[in-house]
Amino acid sequence: MTSVEEGPPRALLAGASRRWVRLLPWVFAFVLCVALLPTTIQVLSLDYGLNGGVATGLAIAQTAPLLLAVVRPLHAWYVIFAADVAGALALLTVDLHGRQVWPFPPMEIVGYIALCLALGLRERRRTLLLVWLATAAANVALGFVAPEGTGAQGALLTILSGAALVLAGALRERGEAQRRLAEQETISEAERERRTLLEERARIARELHDVVAHHMSVITVQADTAAYRLERLPPDVREEFTTIAATARESLGEMRRLLGVLRNEETKGELAPQPGLTRIGQLVEATVRAGVPVEFTPVDADVSEAVGLSAYRIVQEALANVVRHAPGARTSVSVSESAGPDGTRLLTVLVVNGPPPEPPVAPLESDGTGHGLVGMRERVRLAGGTLDAGPLPDGGFRVAARLPLTDAP
Known part of the structure; x- marks a missing residue:
């Protein structure tokens, strides 16, 4: 027995x-x-x-x-x-x-x-x-x-x-x-909660599409047709409208990919390649065309896809905040590789802008949610790094993120 x-x-x-x-x-x-x-x-x-x-x-x-x-x-x-x-x-x-x-x-x-x-x-x-x-x-x-x-x-x-x-x-x-x-x-209760969550995500995804996609489509159409609707446009203005249309189309495509992830629980990830360190230069160029002088110091580092995507999103949000809150301010963007106190490899992302040359008459966005910094902190936390963001004494703003590097496959 x-x-x-x-x-x-x-x-x-x-x-x-x-x-x-x-x-x-x-x-x-x-x-x-x-x-x-x-x-x-x-x-x-x-x-x-x-x-x-x-x-x-x-x-x-x-x-x-x-x-x-x-x-x-x-x-x-x-x-x-x-x-x-x-x-x-x-x-x-x-x-x-x-x-x-x-x-x-x-x-x-x-x-x-x-x-x-x-x-x-x-x-x-x-x-x-x-x-x-x-x-x-x-x-x-x-x-x-x-x-x-x-x-x-x-x-x-x-x-x-x-x-x-x-x-x-x-x-x-x-x-x-x-x-x-x-x-x-x-x-069963956990499954019900998960199903409720998925349904809520799908509802939010539909509302997001209905609210944002229409306006982004209008921006794209207006920017594409500006050269035909407005006579004698200077070449630089025509190029600016072309850039606006391309940026709007790219944003609309990215939003639709995210919408697909929210709607389909079986989706394992986006099929389109995610932006990384190599795309930060395009962000800087677009910001310069928007009237913000930006100095960019790139780095040639082999990083994982997650770290590269986090660095790209941090720079993207930081530059967007400069355009919204300090238009025309001189800005510097640098991405560098360094060693931490314990010898670990770190990717340092630094975005610093000075005060705007002239205070804006009214903010470009009067109903900001303040989710930008929250989103940056969440990305850095998930990557196991640290974020230091805050105003400078001269009226500018500084965003510094340190992300631990992993060997790329």
């Missing part, structure tokens, strides 16, 4: 949420030991007439393992079963007078039934069946040597132990079924 338990042993009811329930098996086993040990010694020595030393040894072997049964009931059963059979054989050496119960006195039956309850709460069906068969076989075998007038007493332990094993086993299986049901309900 093998125990169903694997790994370190756990006490019966150890998984209960309340402390008093976890302590209940220990208290029950201790009370049984305290009550049965002296009773067994007295009954075996005084009522049955066994030698005092033999009675004490048998009593200890039949009751003390009940404490072990809280953690390892099958091991306790080996000891108690052998002690009960040995006690029955020892009682054959005394005169039973035909009135004492044999082969198992009442206190032994009480301890054995308690042990069967512990077995039923811990072991699998096959083990419980083998335990009951061993109990029945022992009773049958002892029946062949039963003293005169005590032959029918052995069936009592077989019946009671079987009932205890069935009852405790049913309780254990019912508890396991309830636990599995609770786990399934938890999983």
